[in-house]
Amino acid sequence: MKLVHTSVMPVRWGDMDAFGHVNNTVYFRYMEQARIEWMASFMDLSQPATVAPVLVNAQCDFLRSLKYPDQIEVAMYIATPGRSSFETHYEIFRLGEQKILCAQGKGKVVWVDSILEKSVPLPESVLAQFK
Incomplete structure (x- = not known):
């Protein structure tokens, strides 16, 4: 795996649930934020596209709870690409x-043609990130 992006962000008050810790669904938003920041570093995400990345699965192991006003760091890695x-x-x-590890997650990103609803080869701009 290759470390490609690190994002530091605050835990917001609204991230917590009634039990006083960050709700499990919010961890996926933290991972999404890091992924979007990384993609924005080499792609123009401001324009609609017919060929774009789609997250097809996501998983998270919750190791320790997070609470407001924690500061967090999300480290993002990528693994060897397929077609x-x-x-x-x-x-x-x-x-x-x-620095305490609180969660580990992963997800699979597929490049998809939204009109044909089929996967397409990864663009060169994405493949260049693996070098």
């Missing part, structure tokens, strides 16, 4: 006096 897809891996850390 039209690649896996992403994430580590979510709580920052502070110590």
Whole structure:
């Protein structure tokens, strides 16, 4: 795996649930934010596209809880690409006096032609990220 992006962000008050910790669904948003920031570094995401990345699965192991006002770091890695897809891996850390691993996740991204509803080969701009 190759580390391609690191994102630091605050835990927001609204990220917490009634039990006083970050809701499990929000961890997927943290991973999404890191993934979008990484893609925006080499793609123009401001324009609609008929060929675009689609997240086809996502998984997360919750190791420790996060709470407001934690600061977190999301480290994003990519694994060897296939013809039209690649896996992403994430580590979510709580920052502070110590950097503590709180969650690990992964997902599969597939490039899809939205008109044909079929996968297409990864663009050169994406393949260049694996070098």
